[in-house]
Amino acid sequence: METYLVTGGAGFIGSHIVDKLIAKGKQVIIIDNLSTGKKENINQEAIFYELDIRDNLSELFNQHKIDYIIHHAAQIDIQYSLREPDFDSDVNITGSVNLFNHAVKAGVKKVIYASSAAVYGQPEYLAIDEKHPVNPISYYGISKHTPEHYLKVFKELYNLDYIVLRYANAYGVRQDPKGEGGVISIFVDKFLNNERPIIxxxxxxxxxxxxxxxxxxxxxxxxxxxSGEIINISCNVQTSVNELVEIMKETIGSSLEAEYQDARAGDIKDSYLDNTKAKEILGWEAKYDLKRGLKETFEYYR
Incomplete structure (x- = not known):
């Protein structure tokens, strides 16, 4: 039976990946330090280690023959990265390199690395494809991009295969509005508490x-x-925050109006990612449009 190590497997995206792997009959090991991950997200059929990706992981790799690593453990708050760049780089860069080193020693076949649209910075053109210049405008963008370079060299030197997935704005069930929460989870929380969302x-x-x-x-x-590819994972659809609020109001049957505040430093004006490569290489495209995804998200939190 193939064994998968999912870092950040108690977190928002990682826990969904774990569930799908277990449903497919795979053996799954989770490492998560529970700084933003939650115990209730952990699939009971997975083997769980409360570890940090910066820890010495030798014992874990000696105990289990790991075939694949799906790497989602990270510091993911852009604003926090601007306040604490040393912590951000320590987790996202040093932690990732530590993991890749262990992967090479253990003969892991492939690493799937969760990157971010934040690596692109201010778009020079839309839709943003994988050939778009990388010019991050936050420390988080830098710290998510740097492990991509490491993976390329690890593959060249040690034949460690990889795929980098650069995500557009992720949302959905189990996203925490108080932790890494994207705009959608924050707005869902506001609407369900009958408070006006802030734009x-x-x-x-x-x-x-x-x-x-x-x-x-x-x-x-x-x-x-x-193999050795960088691939955008997105809907290739541009939605304004105002449109988002209108769709949410319609979904939940709310008449609450948004409250507007000053724009934040470092926020990008427009961004959407071209997903052609995901279709061509992975045979993947999004099954959920925004209305369907929001409906499921609201139902879950209700």
Whole structure:
């Protein structure tokens, strides 16, 4: 039986990947330090270690023959990265390199690495494809991009295969509005508590929202397909924050109006990712449009 190590497997996206792997009959080991992951997200059929990716993982790798690593453990708060760049780089860069080193020693076949649209920075053109210049404008963007370089060299030197998945704005069930929460989980929380959502800027800024279930499937496909590739995972759809609020109001039957505040430093005006490569290499495309994804998200939190 193939064995998978999922880092951050108690977290938002990682836990969905674990569930899908176990449903497919795979053996799954989770490492998560529970800083943002939650015990209740842990699939009972997985083997769980409360570890940090910066720890010495030799014992774990000696105990289990790991075939594949799906790497989602990270510091994922952009604003926090701007306040604490040393911590951000320690977790996202040093922690990742530590993991890759262990992977090489243990003869792991392939690493699937969760990267981010944040690596692109201010778009020079839309839709953003994988050839778009990488020019991050936050420390988080830098710390998510750097392990991509390490993986390329690890493959060249030690034949460690990999796929990098750069996610658009992830949302859905189990996302924590108080932790890493994206705009959708924060707005869901507001609407369900009958509070007005807060929009920074005029609300005309656009994003590409991709549902967590679709992201999880992309990870499973990336294990089987592609080699040494960087692939955007997105809906290739541009939605403004104002449109998002209107769809949410319609979904939940709310008449609450948004409250507008000053735009935040470092926020990008428009962003959406081209997903052609995901279709071609992985045979993947998003099954959830925003209305369907929001409906499931609201139902879960209700």
């Amino acid at each position: 920074f800027g005029n609300g005309e800024q656009t994003r590409d929202f991709v549902y967590v279930d679709d992201i999880a499937w992309a990870n499973l496909l990336a294990v089987e397909k592609g």
